[in-house]
């Protein structure tokens with residue numbers, strides 16, 4: 001075999017061995033070892049590229065059924081103190097009762113989405129009624145924040161076929177249902193998230209319970225410690 005062919009073969013073998021090792025390593029170690037390799041073989045430019053490509057796992061905290069006059073501001077304070085952005089899917093009737101909280105969500109960088117006006121099950125309504133529930137809430141969000149929403153969470157996860165085309169909105173579901181409204185137990189909510197969280201998780205909660213707000217902030221701290229970046233849902237759906 002010619003020298004050149006042997007060389008190419010050797011490079012390929014090394015690449016495969018490195019790739020397999022890479023895949024078996026956990027993300028934290030992977031990040032450190034990639035940086036070490038870059039430091040050995042290249043300069044600052046490659047180190048920057050490596051750092052950019054070392055993405056953290058991401059998760060989104062999402063809150064339905066608000067804004068709540070008692071607990072949403074406590075949650076917003078906690079999120080602001082941690083510099084975390086969350087996603088809120090709001091009920092039209094509650095927007096009318098708490099417009100200042102909606103403005104605050106918008107001003108502090110959270111995603112403001114739609115959860116229908118009356119918390120209705122959309123697939124049980126006529127097309128016209130379903131559209132009305134969504135558009136009335138969109139208009140309220142627009143009048144309150146100046147931004148027309150693009151995302152909505154259908155109550156009960158029930159969506160009508162092709163409704164997204166008629167209202168030009170993206171329905172957002174979830175990957176982790178904390179059942180926070182049912183258990184109303186801080187430790188139980190945290191346990192559910194910690195046992196099931198993975199990259200790309202969309203965590204469903206409701207900011208109308210004290211236990212949920214406590215759990216959400218503790219979950220935020222523990223996910224950050226685990227290396228997660230907490231983002232709004234649009235960043236997971238359209239990165």
Ligand SMILES: [Zn+2]
Nearest residue numbers: 064065155156
């Ligand atoms: Zn709901």
